[in-house]
Amino acid sequence: xxIWFFSLFFNTDGDALKKHRSLARxxxxxxxxxxxxxxxxxxxxxxxxxxxxxxPAASSASSPARSVAESPFLSCEIRGLPAPRSSFSFxxxxxxxxxxxxxxxxxxxxxIKGTHKVVRPGDSVxxxxxxxxxxxxxxxxxxxxxxxxxxxxxxxxxxxxxEESAGGRRQFHGVKELFLSDHYDVQxxxxxxxKCVVHTFKNYTKLENVEAEDYFYRFEYKAATGGFTPDGVxxxxxxxxxxxxxxxxxxCEECKDWFHPSCMGMTIEDxxxxxxxxxxxxxxxxxxxxxxxxxPVSPSIETKVEPKRRKR
Numbered sequence: 001x002x003i004w005f006f007s008l009f010f011n012t013d014g015d016a017l018k019k020h021r022s023l024a025r026x027x028x029x030x031x032x033x034x035x036x037x038x039x040x041x042x043x044x045x046x047x048x049x050x051x052x053x054x055x056p057a058a059s060s061a062s063s064p065a066r067s068v069a070e071s072p073f074l075s076c077e078i079r080g081l082p083a084p085r086s087s088f089s090f091x092x093x094x095x096x097x098x099x100x101x102x103x104x105x106x107x108x109x110x111x112i113k114g115t116h117k118v119v120r121p122g123d124s125v126x127x128x129x130x131x132x133x134x135x136x137x138x139x140x141x142x143x144x145x146x147x148x149x150x151x152x153x154x155x156x157x158x159x160x161x162x163e164e165s166a167g168g169r170r171q172f173h174g175v176k177e178l179f180l181s182d183h184y185d186v187q188x189x190x191x192x193x194x195k196c197v198v199h200t201f202k203n204y205t206k207l208e209n210v211e212a213e214d215y216f217y218r219f220e221y222k223a224a225t226g227g228f229t230p231d232g233v234x235x236x237x238x239x240x241x242x243x244x245x246x247x248x249x250x251x252c253e254e255c256k257d258w259f260h261p262s263c264m265g266m267t268i269e270d271x272x273x274x275x276x277x278x279x280x281x282x283x284x285x286x287x288x289x290x291x292x293x294x295x296p297v298s299p300s301i302e303t304k305v306e307p308k309r310r311k312r
Contacts, residue, residue, distance in 0.1 A: 107144040110152055110189050117195050119144070119154075124198045124215075127156075128191045135161075136193055138178055138215060144189070152189035157181070159198060159217065166226030172242040176204075176214060179221035179228070205245050216245070238263050250274060254282035 109120045119125055121143055126136040139156035146152045159178040162169035178198060196213040204216035220229040233242045236249065236258045243249070249258040250271045259279055261271035271277075 104145045104147050104153075107146055107152065110144050110154070110192075112192050112194065113190060115194070119189075119192060119195060124159075124196050125154075125156075125192045126194045126196050126213075127187060128193050138196060138198065139185075139187075140180070140198070142184070153186050154189050154192070155184065155186050158183045158185060158223075159215070160221050160223070165221055172244045174216065174244050174246050176210065176216055178215050178217045179219050180217050181221045181223045183223040201245075236260075248272075250277045252277055252279040252282055254278050 109118050111118050119141055121141050123141050125139055125141055127139055129135065129137055138159040138161075140159065141154050142157055143155040144152065145155070158181050160181045160183075162173040162177060162179070165179060180198075194213070196215060199207070199214065199216045201216050201218035204210075204214070207214065218233070222228070235242055237260050239260065243258070247260060248268055248271060249260055250264070250266075251258050253276050257279065259277075261268055264279065
């Protein structure tokens with residue numbers, strides 16, 4: 001076999017040309033290319049030969065498209081190598097030489113390094129920030145995968161803190177408030193520091209005790225444009241601000257709107273002892289507000305307030 005192979009490339013007699021033609025047909029897509037190949041073997045000037053593209057039918061669907069200059073089927077003369085006159089110069093396609101890398105595989109779960117906590121797609125996690133003086137990043141895991149070397153990667157969708165958004169943190173943003181962004185990313189699973197729970201705004205307001213790992217979101221954030229969805233929420237009080245679940249509010253018995261004690265000239269301690277409360281619009285009499293410990297404070301997400309609720 002080796003003797004035939006070398007005689008094929010270094011002989012230019014009639015029998016060899018037949019063998020050359022057979023070999024040329026393996027790699028050429030047209031009779032014109034075949035004749036150019038044979039002209040090259042027989043020593044005919046090769047200046048008229050134009051580079052041709054790789055046959056799409058012979059390329060792998062998973063391989064990226066290559067430019068003409070990168071095609072493994074170009075002559076060595078086109079590649080800048082000296083062209084011998086009495087022998088044929090051939091370059092093996094790179095697809096014949098390179099081994100296909102094993103593909104990635106999806107994982108159902110991942111155990112955080114140094115802990116027994118298991119992360120699954122759909123979970124929210126705390127991820128190590130790029131700077132040690134910053135709080136951990138918060139992300140929702142979309143997918144977990146491992147490569148052939150068992151390196152685990154997580155596909156995540158980032159949550160943004162208000163101060164990381166285009167508008168910055170505002171008065172009505174809660175301490176534990178996040179924005180669900182449209183920013184997707186792939187990170188090493190080793191950067192996961194722990195798990196957390198990101199509640200909807202409605203569920204967060206129902207929590208009796210807020211733990212360190214509890215967060216909430218009520219807006220989706222478009223990182224590229226700085227836009228929010230929804231773009232309007234209910235506002236309360238004379239200051240016309242959205243509800244901050246960290247702030248205490250009192251409800252007017254007449255109009256059913258909610259107010260910040262500070263906006264009504266009261267302290268939080270005074271508000272907690274009110275028996276009944278009427279806002280200044282419903283009763284200008286200051287004595288209308290009397291003390292009792294069971295007066296409701298802070299609006300529930302399910303409370304229906306029509307008169308002074310507006311979209312903002």
